[in-house]
Amino acid sequence: MNDLFNSFMTGPDEKGRFGKFGGRFVSETLMPLILELEEQYERAKTDTEFWDEMNDLWTHYVGRPSPMYFAERLTNHLGGAKIYLKRDELNHTGAHKINNVLGQIILARRMGKTRIIAETGAGQHGVATATVCAKFGLKCVVYMGAHDVERQAPNVFRMRLLGAEVIPVTSGRGTLKDAMNDALRDWVTNVRDTFYCIGTVAGPHPYPAMVRDFQSIIGKEAKEQLQQQEGRLPDTLIAAIGGGSNAMGLFYPFLDDKSVNIIGVEAGGKGVNAKMEHCASLTGGRPGVLHGNRTYLLQDDDGQILEGFSISAGLDYPGIGPEHSWLHDTGRAQYVAITDAEALEAFQLCCAQEGIIPALEPSHALAHVMKIAPDLPKDHIICMNMCGRGDKDIFTVAKHLGFDMSDTEGRVTG
Amino acid sequence: MTRIDAKFAALKADGKKAFVAYVMAGDPDYDTSLELIRGLPAAGVDIIEMGLPFTDPMADGPTIQLAGQRALDAGMTLERTLQMARDFRKNDDTTPIVMMGYYNPIYNRGVDKFLVDAKAAGIDGLIVVDLPPEEDEELCIPAQAAGLNFIRLATPTTDDKRLPKVLQNTSGFVYYVSITGITGAAAAEATDVGPEVARIKAQTDLPIIVGFGIRTPEAAESIASVADGAVVGSAIVGELAEGKPVADVLSFVKSLADGAHRA
Numbered sequence: 261m262n263d264l265f266n267s268f269m270t271g272p273d274e275k276g277r278f279g280k281f282g283g284r285f286v287s288e289t290l291m292p293l294i295l296e297l298e299e300q301y302e303r304a305k306t307d308t309e310f311w312d313e314m315n316d317l318w319t320h321y322v323g324r325p326s327p328m329y330f331a332e333r334l335t336n337h338l339g340g341a342k343i344y345l346k347r348d349e350l351n352h353t354g355a356h357k358i359n360n361v362l363g364q365i366i367l368a369r370r371m372g373k374t375r376i377i378a379e380t381g382a383g384q385h386g387v388a389t390a391t392v393c394a395k396f397g398l399k400c401v402v403y404m405g406a407h408d409v410e411r412q413a414p415n416v417f418r419m420r421l422l423g424a425e426v427i428p429v430t431s432g433r434g435t436l437k438d439a440m441n442d443a444l445r446d447w448v449t450n451v452r453d454t455f456y457c458i459g460t461v462a463g464p465h466p467y468p469a470m471v472r473d474f475q476s477i478i479g480k481e482a483k484e485q486l487q488q489q490e491g492r493l494p495d496t497l498i499a500a501i502g503g504g505s506n507a508m509g510l511f512y513p514f515l516d517d518k519s520v521n522i523i524g525v526e527a528g529g530k531g532v533n534a535k536m537e538h539c540a541s542l543t544g545g546r547p548g549v550l551h552g553n554r555t556y557l558l559q560d561d562d563g564q565i566l567e568g569f570s571i572s573a574g575l576d577y578p579g580i581g582p583e584h585s586w587l588h589d590t591g592r593a594q595y596v597a598i599t600d601a602e603a604l605e606a607f608q609l610c611c612a613q614e615g616i617i618p619a620l621e622p623s624h625a626l627a628h629v630m631k632i633a634p635d636l637p638k639d640h641i642i643c644m645n646m647c648g649r650g651d652k653d654i655f656t657v658a659k660h661l662g663f664d665m666s667d668t669e670g671r672v673t674g
Numbered sequence: 675m676t677r678i679d680a681k682f683a684a685l686k687a688d689g690k691k692a693f694v695a696y697v698m699a700g701d702p703d704y705d706t707s708l709e710l711i712r713g714l715p716a717a718g719v720d721i722i723e724m725g726l727p728f729t730d731p732m733a734d735g736p737t738i739q740l741a742g743q744r745a746l747d748a749g750m751t752l753e754r755t756l757q758m759a760r761d762f763r764k765n766d767d768t769t770p771i772v773m774m775g776y777y778n779p780i781y782n783r784g785v786d787k788f789l790v791d792a793k794a795a796g797i798d799g800l801i802v803v804d805l806p807p808e809e810d811e812e813l814c815i816p817a818q819a820a821g822l823n824f825i826r827l828a829t830p831t832t833d834d835k836r837l838p839k840v841l842q843n844t845s846g847f848v849y850y851v852s853i854t855g856i857t858g859a860a861a862a863e864a865t866d867v868g869p870e871v872a873r874i875k876a877q878t879d880l881p882i883i884v885g886f887g888i889r890t891p892e893a894a895e896s897i898a899s900v901a902d903g904a905v906v907g908s909a910i911v912g913e914l915a916e917g918k919p920v921a922d923v924l925s926f927v928k929s930l931a932d933g934a935h936r937a
Contacts (some may be wrong), residue, residue: 275808283808283809284806284808284809285777285804285805285806285809286804286806287732287733287803287804287806287827287829288806288826288827288828288829288831288832288840288851289733289827289829289830289831289851289854290831291806291807291808291831291832291836292831292832292833292836293831431736431739432729432730437730438730441730441731441732444732444733445732445733445734445735445856448732448733448854448855448856449854449855449856449859450854451831451854548778548781548782549776549777549778549781549804550730550778551730551732552804554781557778559778559782562751562752562753562779562782563752563778563779563780563781563782563783564727564728564729564746564778564779565729565730565778
């Protein structure tokens with residue numbers, strides 16, 4: 261078995277670092293709060309009562325385990341590697357986000373917190389948080405960039421139906437990073453009763469490790485399911501990355517399986533070039549400190565943070581979880597970028613070949629599958645995380661394809 | 675002994691409280707900002723806090739956020755903020771300057787290079803909001819070694835158990851954040867702040883300066899009366915944002931300084 265020295269699964273260290281990445285770069289007001297959170301999480305981690313509650317809700321509320329689906333027509337169409345989709349888009353609320361939210365809300369309840377705040381980009385984390393808050397009767401406030409409120413209107417309405425207060429954030433360019441700033445400002449103001457439910461594997465320690473642990477149910481199930489269905493490990497794992505929680509969830513249980521090739525797919529926007537119209541932090545950024553952790557960031561020469569650009573609101577973040585930065589630097593995982601145009605093409609192919617409308621986020625992962633699968637042997641197994649469904653994106657996609665949704669005949673408007 | 679230490683020794687000898695003014699470097703543009711900063715000592719400011727603009731100031735309210743954006747839009751950078759300190763030092767070699775901001779622009783420049791440049795520019799101390807004691811090895815310890823004060827924030831959530839850790843590598847003074855919240859938010863009452871200052875004083879000989887939420891000469895006076903001094907930021911930055919001429923902003927600053935000095 262794997263020895264500790266060569267393991268990729270022992271991080272973070274006691275300072276919350278993965279190599280040089282991670283840490284606790286927060287204001288003094290928040291420091292006692294994240295130390296308390298760390299203590300409570302460490303206690304919960306080994307508490308069977310905590311996991312019993314999680315497992316019960318995962319089974320009966322979320323619908324886990326999510327299926328491992330052999331995408332046969334897609335496999336034949338691409339003519340190479342055997343493609344499996346981990347169907348986390350079938351979870352309650354339509355994405356992987358709820359895996360983590362359940363864990364954090366159960367923890368918040370154990371800590372006696374009565375008010376939950378969250379940031380959201382595409383709205384999937386906000387919807388998941390609003391959902392679980394409704395289930396437990398907790399007050400929920402969601403910060404969402406004003407620009408995202410506009411382009412993800414269905415999710416805004418969902419959150420409001422679920423009883424959450426959605427606060428449009430106008431600072432900065434009004435996207436996910438600005439929503440996270442305002443959530444942190446809220447937390448600093450309401451320290452006694454409020455729990456900050458972060459939606460991705462970023463932020464100050466212990467969030468990156470905690471969110472990864474909650475999401476790693478994806479990888480644990482995937483490993484068992486492929487063992488049952490194929491009798492072996494996959495050859496390649498592929499997942500989309502904004503902050504990187506669905507990817508970390510899939511990757512983590514496989515990190516010490518050296519034969520498994522791991523690929524994270526960042527949002528390349530209009531292309532990873534000098535104009536920086538993308539969100540590919542690893543491919544086009546460099547290390548810096550933002551939102552409580554050191555990680556790869558999109559920034560200018562002066563260390564000012566740049567706004568990302570992507571067709572997908574869920575990937576539109578100028579940073580990435582610190583563990584991904586570490587996996588990148590150590591070479592354990594490979595990171596690539598996919599453009600908006602490539603993701604749109606994959607979105608349509610998935611609809612036509614498999615009868616699955618994917619979210620724009622996993623469409624990026626799928627676009628990379630389309631790139632590499634044809635050249636791989638037929639016994640090569642790819643497992644891709646289908647981390648969200650595309651219902652929320654049909655308006656965006658329609659607009660990009662020049663489709664007028666108000667026209668009952670569905671004419672293309674050119 | 676830095677200019678900060680010398681200033682507090684002089685204030686103590688005079689039996690006076692300190693008045694600290696925060697302004698955002700480069701807001702709304704370099705020349706206006708420099709004119710304002712140059713006028714602060716004559717308006718009674720004992721210590722200047724020079725804000726280093728950052729795109730994502732997560733501990734700041736809208737007033738400081740917008741000031742930072744205006745400065746960045748006008749081309750402000752860390753390099754130009756250092757230049758502003760150098761320009762200020764041409765006429766004033768005694769008023770302490772504390773640079774206050776966030777870590778990323780400093781990290782991006784390289785800590786060692788930054789410290790050499792900051793010291794040479796005449797900066798005396800640093801307040802870096804997102805560097806708690808847990809991250810002291812990043813900048814705090816190298817800054818002290820380079821002869822700069824590293825001023826730490828203590829807050830209402832810093833309990834007695836944690837306080838020694840917060841005070842351990844702090845120098846110059848302790849900045850007590852009077853509320854849980856962001857800059858420019860609701861004010862704290864002197865009756866609440868007094869016991870907190872006493873709690874910190876029981877564990878340190880450093881001066882305790884109180885900030886966040888102080889907007890008027892009266893508030894500056896009452897807060898300074900229960901501490902070693904008061905900081906005003908958002909209220910001053912807000913005057914500038916309204917488009918008031920520098921002379922008018924400086925007379926407002928003078929009224930605040932007079933308030934603190936009455937204490």
